[in-house]
Amino acid sequence: MTSLLVTGASGLLGRYLLDAEWSDDRVVGTYHTTPVEADHETVHLDVRDREQVERVVERVDPDVVVHSAAATSVEACEEKPELAHETNALGTKHVVDAAAAVGARVVYPSTAYVFGDDAPVHIEDDEPAPMNRYGRSKLDGERYVESASPAGTIVRFCVVVSIDRADRSDFGSWVRGQLEAGERVRLIDDQQITPTVLTDAVDALGYLIEHEETGVFHVTSPERMTRYELGREIAHRHGLDPELVEPIPMTEMGWEAPRPRHLCLGSEKLRRYGYETARIRTE
Numbered sequence: 001m002t003s004l005l006v007t008g009a010s011g012l013l014g015r016y017l018l019d020a021e022w023s024d025d026r027v028v029g030t031y032h033t034t035p036v037e038a039d040h041e042t043v044h045l046d047v048r049d050r051e052q053v054e055r056v057v058e059r060v061d062p063d064v065v066v067h068s069a070a071a072t073s074v075e076a077c078e079e080k081p082e083l084a085h086e087t088n089a090l091g092t093k094h095v096v097d098a099a100a101a102v103g104a105r106v107v108y109p110s111t112a113y114v115f116g117d118d119a120p121v122h123i124e125d126d127e128p129a130p131m132n133r134y135g136r137s138k139l140d141g142e143r144y145v146e147s148a149s150p151a152g153t154i155v156r157f158c159v160v161v162s163i164d165r166a167d168r169s170d171f172g173s174w175v176r177g178q179l180e181a182g183e184r185v186r187l188i189d190d191q192q193i194t195p196t197v198l199t200d201a202v203d204a205l206g207y208l209i210e211h212e213e214t215g216v217f218h219v220t221s222p223e224r225m226t227r228y229e230l231g232r233e234i235a236h237r238h239g240l241d242p243e244l245v246e247p248i249p250m251t252e253m254g255w256e257a258p259r260p261r262h263l264c265l266g267s268e269k270l271r272r273y274g275y276e277t278a279r280i281r282t283e
């Protein structure tokens with residue numbers, strides 16, 4: 001029986017982790033601003049507060065800490081670099097240090113934004129070169145996990161989407177909700193992504209925890225596509241009108257943070273380790 005502490009349990013990933021079928025062991029979740037309704041114990045935690053992190057980790061005394069608490073808005077991190085640094089870099093250091101003190105392994109969800117535009121697809125061994133402050137702060141967090149003892153696990157995702165549900169605040173749910181309401185959606189057609197299906201993100205984390213794999217892993221669909229193509233695929237999957245999906249360039253988003261045109265991760269390593277991620281395209 002594995003005892004888990006999941007930080008960021010009110011976030012997209014954390015919330016699912018708490019409900020995941022594989023997490024029927026002892027699980028405690030932490031939240032920062034939004035309390036979580038769950039079958040498991042949840043506790044307030046600000047990962048920026050080193051002493052609070054130490055207290056919670058010591059009390060829960062987990063085998064594994066899944067550290068999914070993070071400032072995940074790319075734009076907010078660009079506007080408030082100190083928030084990105086304190087939450088994603090220092091917060092991770094606090095978790096890594098506290099986990100080491102109780103002998104717990106750290107599993108760290110990270111992001112494709114640790115890479116820039118120097119290659120169309122990046123694999124685990126490639127040298128990160130973030131283009132924005134969010135990517136930089138998550139890479140700083142990765143560095144702490146890399147030097148963790150016991151050895152940690154870094155799991156990079158691309159844009160996390162649900163494709164078969166519409167009950168979350170993720171990109172896929174939003175697109176489906178708009179299409180179901182007969183509303184047009186204008187989606188980026190000049191940035192390639194390898195989306196991470198939400199259920200894959202959760203199940204692959206479970207797989208890596210169960211098999212006690214350490215090091216860096218990418219978890220994404222093997223297919224490259226734009227958000228525009230993804231939106232049309234979501235329409236097809238659910239019998240909705242793909243003509244409601246319109247292409248726009250990234251410049252129309254008015255984003256401050258620079259973003260690579262190729263935000264693609266190769267996840268062949270995970271397949272070699274025996275885990276197959278879902279395909280998104282149906283045709």
Ligand SMILES: C[C@H]1O[C@H](OP(=O)(O)OP(=O)(O)OC[C@H]2O[C@@H](n3cnc4c(=O)[nH]c(N)nc43)[C@H](O)[C@@H]2O)[C@@H](O)[C@@H](O)C1=O
Nearest residue numbers: 072073074075111112113157158159160171186187188227
């Ligand atoms: C890998 C990486 O992936 C993500 O970062 P992101 O690239 O900033 O993309 P996002 O999905 O968070 O979009 C940011 C905002 O922008 C809107 N948005 C996006 N794409 C279109 C789009 O195509 N059309 C419209 N209308 N709105 C869009 C979207 O609704 C939201 O309000 C994060 O998970 C992040 O934590 C992470 O790690």
